[in-house]
Amino acid sequence: MRAYVYTDKSLERYAGRFVWLSVNTEDAKNAAFLKRYPIPALPTIVVLDATGKVSMRYVGGATVPQLRRMLDDAGHTQSSADKLLAAADRLASDGEHAAAAKKYDEAIAAAPKGWRNFGRAAESLLFSLSLADENPRCATRAIELYPRVKGTASAANVAATGLSCALGLEDRKDDAAKLEQMTREVFDDPKITMSGDDRSGLYITLIDARDNAKDEQGALKLRQEWAAFLEQSAAAAKTPEQRAVYDSHRLSAYMDLGTPEKAIPMLEQSERDFPKDYNPPARLALAYKAMKDYDKALAASDRALPLVYGPRKLIVLGARADIYVAKGDTAAAKVTIAQAIAYAKSLPEGQRSERRIAALEKRLSSMQ
Amino acid sequence: MKRLALITLLALASTARALTFIEDDYAKATALAKAKNIPVFVEAWAPW
Numbered sequence: 001m002r003a004y005v006y007t008d009k010s011l012e013r014y015a016g017r018f019v020w021l022s023v024n025t026e027d028a029k030n031a032a033f034l035k036r037y038p039i040p041a042l043p044t045i046v047v048l049d050a051t052g053k054v055s056m057r058y059v060g061g062a063t064v065p066q067l068r069r070m071l072d073d074a075g076h077t078q079s080s081a082d083k084l085l086a087a088a089d090r091l092a093s094d095g096e097h098a099a100a101a102k103k104y105d106e107a108i109a110a111a112p113k114g115w116r117n118f119g120r121a122a123e124s125l126l127f128s129l130s131l132a133d134e135n136p137r138c139a140t141r142a143i144e145l146y147p148r149v150k151g152t153a154s155a156a157n158v159a160a161t162g163l164s165c166a167l168g169l170e171d172r173k174d175d176a177a178k179l180e181q182m183t184r185e186v187f188d189d190p191k192i193t194m195s196g197d198d199r200s201g202l203y204i205t206l207i208d209a210r211d212n213a214k215d216e217q218g219a220l221k222l223r224q225e226w227a228a229f230l231e232q233s234a235a236a237a238k239t240p241e242q243r244a245v246y247d248s249h250r251l252s253a254y255m256d257l258g259t260p261e262k263a264i265p266m267l268e269q270s271e272r273d274f275p276k277d278y279n280p281p282a283r284l285a286l287a288y289k290a291m292k293d294y295d296k297a298l299a300a301s302d303r304a305l306p307l308v309y310g311p312r313k314l315i316v317l318g319a320r321a322d323i324y325v326a327k328g329d330t331a332a333a334k335v336t337i338a339q340a341i342a343y344a345k346s347l348p349e350g351q352r353s354e355r356r357i358a359a360l361e362k363r364l365s366s367m368q
Numbered sequence: 369m370k371r372l373a374l375i376t377l378l379a380l381a382s383t384a385r386a387l388t389f390i391e392d393d394y395a396k397a398t399a400l401a402k403a404k405n406i407p408v409f410v411e412a413w414a415p416w
Contacts, residue, residue, distance in 0.1 A: 006387060006389075006411070011387055012387070014387070015387055015388070016406075017406060017407075018406060018407050018408065018409040019390065019397045019398075019400045019401045019404070019406060019407070019408045019409070020387050020388060020389040020390065020397075020408075020409050020411075021389060021390050021393070021394065021397035021408050021409065021410045021411070022389040022390065022391050022392065022410075022411050022413065023392060023394070023410055023411065023412045023413070024391075024392055024413060024414060024415065025412055025413070025414045026414045026415065027392050029392045029393075030392055030394065032394065033394040037410075039412045042412060042413055042414050043411065043412060043413050044412040045409070045410065045411060045412075046409075046410040046412065047407050047408070047409055047410070048398075048401070048407060048408040048410065049407050050401045050402050050404075050405050050406065050407060050408075051402075052398060055407065071409070074407060074409070277415060278415075279415065310414075312414065312415075
């Protein structure tokens, strides 16, 4: 959204209607905010009233028209459905995902004809159900709601979230097939405006569905299409920031296709364009590891580590330990995981995760 | 979805933006919102 949405001039008319706050969830300065308003995925948009109460929340990337609608509606809870939606958003913001899902369902049940928040409510319901591990209901509700959002920007998240929920369920193969068809329908609908990275996300979900169906040829064909789509999108980018949006997607696609070396030139370019960003060297480390060039992988990791901070540093340290393991240097891998544990414990409340610390400690104890 | 969440990414803060954001200062934003009696729009993101 930073590269493509917030740069849109049509948003300038909202400038005086809100105080605009950007929160980098990796920055320890934001720990108090994150403790009060947990953020489950990125990007997340939250609108707070002047007293700090959540009046609107949306998890996911919004298009410019979607964002304009949210900004127009923020704070204007006119119908009972609007009030229920705002209450559901508050529960979701408090991490009460099961309760939030129930409230989103109530909002949808109370929706007046043509309710403009229907799509957002449907998307939020499914996201809360998935976070609450209510995957069967997530799949069922996605199938029920899809016809009501078909042809809108919300159709992609409704179909794809439902499909992801269904893919983990052995007894829901038929539902998965229906949801895959719905996701494909959104994917092939030229009238639905979608950002390039959201479209890439749909590719990933559809590939997961083919993998789940053990359709190797179908999955391979989609991966090849995905890589070609990402290359075209990156080539059409107007700024280095826009081009770099596709770096991680392209790295995933190339690694899936067994051609990680294709990622090297673009990542080297991004490292030159954004010398303070840890992402390009961190991704180079992954690409070189996949190429079994462990010395170059460690050198790239060396460049990433001084730049990375916050919970993401644990991911970079974990990847570094993976390189040592692949290289056969278990002692260095153990030292790296021990560093990660110490760093994880040093993070402030709001960023510190006991679950993450436990996972690292388990990994360390399992190393021989 | 887990994989999608992992690779969801945002570009860097240097992009020219149509709106002026307060960066990483919740206290300043809420004080301003109270003074002006207007809501706070929060964009939660990370450089990944």
